Amino acid sequence: MDNCIFCMILEGKIPSSKVYEDEICIAMLDINPATAGHTLILPKKHVQDLTEMDEELGGKLLMVAKKIGLLQKEKLGAAGFNVVQNNGAAAGQTVPHFHIHVIPRYEGGPELAAWRPTEPDKEELNVVLKKLTE
Numbered sequence: 001m002d003n004c005i006f007c008m009i010l011e012g013k014i015p016s017s018k019v020y021e022d023e024i025c026i027a028m029l030d031i032n033p034a035t036a037g038h039t040l041i042l043p044k045k046h047v048q049d050l051t052e053m054d055e056e057l058g059g060k061l062l063m064v065a066k067k068i069g070l071l072q073k074e075k076l077g078a079a080g081f082n083v084v085q086n087n088g089a090a091a092g093q094t095v096p097h098f099h100i101h102v103i104p105r106y107e108g109g110p111e112l113a114a115w116r117p118t119e120p121d122k123e124e125l126n127v128v129l130k131k132l133t134e
């Protein structure tokens with residue numbers, strides 16, 4: 001797709017630090033990593049976000065995320081890893097070409113921004129539950 005920075009990377013028009021490639025995707029280092037080894041998995045097909053993703057490709061990409069996480073543990077000494085995937089600008093998606101972040105986490109490593117838990121009462125939870133299930 002024109003004007004898509006990740007499509008340009010996939011076409012080799014913009015350089016990237018490629019960690020892994022197969023017939024459906026590449027995995028590359030994020031240029032602004034949250035931790036050392038932060039990797040992005042991008043499908044070769046331009047898909048904007050999860051709402052446009054098909055089951056087969058989505059399933060395969062998740063298994064690539066597993067492979068990259070295992071690699072980070074084995075080769076970088078990560079103690080764990082986060083798999084993060086943003087959908088839509090409101091959710092923090094800055095590049096509208098589907099991608100999965102695999103972020104290695106190290107013992108004693110930096111805290112990463114997370115949501116702040118709230119404490120709704122049962123009634124408030126039920127309002128949401130009703131909207132989602134009726």
Ligand code: AMP
Pocket residue numbers: 005014016028029030031032033040085086092093094095096
């Ligand atoms: P998101 O905010 O989920 O859309 O994530 C986009 C990610 O792409 C950010 O973490 C950026 O640092 C990363 N990014 C943007 N441009 C590049 C690039 N040319 N090479 C590698 N990573 C990139």
Ligand code: ZN
Pocket residue numbers: 001004005006007008046047096097
């Ligand atoms: Zn694209």
